[in-house]
Amino acid sequence: MTSPAVLAAVDWGTSNLRVWLLDAAGDVIAERKSGEGMSSAGAKGFANVLEEHLAAMSAPEGLPAIVCGMAGARQGWVEAGYLDLPARISDFAKAATPAPGARRAVHILPGLAQRSAAHPDVMRGEETQIAGADLGGGTHFVCMPGTHSKWVRVEDGAVASFHTAMTGELFHVLASQSILRHSLGDAPDAGAPTAAAFKTALEEMLAHPERLTSALFAIRAGGLLGNVPAGDAAATLSGLLIGAEIAGAVSASPGMHVVTLVASGGMAKRYAAALATAGLLVNLVDADAAVRKGLFEAGRRLYLSGASA
């Protein structure tokens, strides 16, 4: 009674791997998650890791697979290159690179490169979320928050420009390696987006983003002088960094009034609240659904378009 699997869809990031078996409608038949990201999968071999997961899911022999993310980096399975901007979303699949060694057809999608001397940038994996966000024609501004948050302008089905804010990595590095670690405690949690400390910090950066590097030190000074609780310190750090990110995106994106926010869970709530505070309208797209849909669309073009061999 269940529909048969027609595609294995694989989101292979730096730290994590997710595999789905999808049917002809793109619906999920089975799903696996693993910590065997790009950084660790090399030891066992990327093809072996993927085959193990597919075997555990009873994937049919010969089921083709489509992969996005850091598995296509130089240090990954096979380097899948970059498409230059402007990059038509419908062209992503035909630029995919075959990956060797698996017992089936496997293609890895390319990343995107903005080869600008003033604002060079790269992405790998997020382009597939964009493809799955169903943007349609016209101009769209897409925010994909995370370790390296991506802000993307899409014009009539093509990625026109983007920039990356190091928000998530800055939070992690400052919380664990800088003097702020004394104020944030051992397991810093940015907390709820409704926290007063988050909102105050966010609003300060939206008004004065040029004060970021001194507002960071005020977290430490506030702890020394006033016994700010560790929870408030973490919420403040999160609010400062997200506020600075949004202020930078607003400055770099004239005409941005609506933001397509591609995110899930607590991250989605935090950014939705922050974008609203900045006066932006939010169109929320679930990140997990978007990457799956982007992979399915690319797989359909590559393997299932009826042009049989």
Place this chain on the structure above:
Amino acid sequence: MTSPAVLAAVDWGTSNLRVWLLDAAGDVIAERKSGEGMSSAGAKGFANVLEEHLAAMSAPEGLPAIVCGMAGARQGWVEAGYLDLPARISDFAKAATPAPGARRAVHILPGLAQRSAAHPDVMRGEETQIAGADLGGGTHFVCMPGTHSKWVRVEDGAVASFHTAMTGELFHVLASQSILRHSLGDAPDAGAPTAAAFKTALEEMLAHPERLTSALFAIRAGGLLGNVPAGDAAATLSGLLIGAEIAGAVSASPGMHVVTLVASGGMAKRYAAALATAGLLVNLVDADAAVRKGLFEAGRRLYLSGASA
């Protein structure tokens, strides 16, 4: 023929210790430098460390000592507290705290605290450089660059307000702990302030400081796409962080046209060039001379004012 020592002046920071023997005119008779900063001196005992250095300099028995810096922190020799703002420079000495255990009178100068809910801040050591900068009456804006750069407004002999930018620490943490380490190499050096990469990054931040967290990622992307040399990456990182610091200071300091820059060596050259690029006039004061002079003034008030016991 040489003048006798009347004071031991001690600048005791987190990582380093400097001791001078000064004569009645405040001139240097002898100098010692050591890596026995606040972080490491506790093991041997602060009094023992100081006495060893003074013995090695043949300091007269009973020569009084005056100390500034992190030796007065909670984790230091003895907590020397903070003076609240506005803090008259001439009041620093009378708020000094006696330090126990040495074979002589030792006082540690207090830090300064800005107990503002919106912009809490602290300093410890830099207040003594301010005291030694001979500012005179009127309004002065003082920049003291470093791990935690201080920007201070002095009004008619009193510290009125200040803020701290985490510039030096951000450079270190990003260069060694973030993804930028792949672009900067093992021994990143910010290079000459005349480097084109430094100037380009500086000017970008002076014009668009709100783009700091995305300009940081562009260092990595530029390395991936264009083989930016490691030297350029380090100069870019330095230019971005110093540019953001100066943009923040300009925003926080209405009416600032002349900056008293208290710095030495390469740091002085880099900031002098950066401040000039930002359109500010620079009045350079050597940081080493300033801290010595500030310590001498405080020691004179405490021990040498003619009010013999």
